[in-house]
Amino acid sequence: MKAEGRVIDDRYLIRLAEYDDIPVIMKFIEDNWTPNYILSYDREYFEFEFIDGKEVHFVLTVDTQTDELCGILGYMPCSRNKDNLDVFGSIWIVTAEDNLGIAMDEYLREVTGCRHRVGVGLNRKTAVPMVRFFIGDNVDTLKQYSIVNDKISEYKLALVPDGAVIEPVKDNGYEIKPIESFYKLRTLYDIDGNQKIPYKDSWFYEKRYYDNPRRDYVVYGVYDPSGETGAFIVTRICEHDGARALRIVDYFGDFAYIKGMGYPVYRYISDNDMEYADFYCFGIDPAYFDGSGFIIRNKDNGWIIPNRFEPFEQVDKAIWVRYKDDRTVIFKADGDQDRAKEVIHG
């Protein structure tokens, strides 16, 4: 193990990972995380998620007495812009009984010089208390908005209470159109000029949604009745038992387009016999959804719009996030929350 980094308690060395560390990190994940977790056995996907040039996006803690790993913290830069660098945290494991998880988090912020450290998919029992007690960041959950297809006779995915009335969304003249190449996307939108927190640049969108080796995404431009577009959505189709749902996993642009996009999304799921479309997000004023056709999840009304498909679970799912700046906007595919769960063969 290498020597650069920071030593804690004269015993633990915290440092950035290097390329040669990858097999050790994957073995550590195999030994200390969920069985058959994709990052423990799929080297290609691991490298897609965490390698950029010579950078390996992990902070490690090494026990210098045994020369073995006792902590890892993965991270994902939101851009290649070092001046506006924000990072998403990813897999975070500590096996030694000390405050090493917090020390790795501090080291990550220092060594990357990031403005904002945003987390998505925090474990309510472990990461949430750590973030609150030791770092003081805010925590909350993504809000889930959905449109349910009223033309489905038997719902296999969503749990729709008996007697529930599903209103169709009225035509408002808006359209969504697929944007099949990243080149075209860049010509339509000033991606690098956005002012959002976290700052996600064109490199981020191209890598995650056009070059992803394990996920098939479709990006749609949202067009108003005059034919102008000021926003795009990133979608992925989930399937189970012959039924399908459209997941909106990212959004770029003017939030004013949210109100208009409800109708074309509704029309899309109706035309394609999908049960629902859903949209997990945080930091968007709910007023943007007024009149859109999207309904926010209410855990008390008996409806369930499932999030988990690998394996499928018909349960409500709270996705915890962490942030410092109140202007932060987060979506379902941020961080590693929309990562592939298994190798797709063939």
Add this chain to the structure above:
Amino acid sequence: MDKVSEILRSIREDIDYEKTNDLISGKVLKSFEILMLISNLEEELDIEIDPTEMTPEHFDSLDKIRLLVESKRA
């Protein structure tokens, strides 16, 4: 001994909880011990601690933790 005190002592016996007022801010309890504390309080007392309450203001002493728990059981 009350239940909160019992839970704290089950996690760390060597702390004088009647006199210690910086369990969190003074880093007296380590991270793993705090996770155990939250988990045990929620499970054994059948309460849910809101993340906004996970601060030293509510957890720096035995008395503060008791107050928080009592507010949830009232």
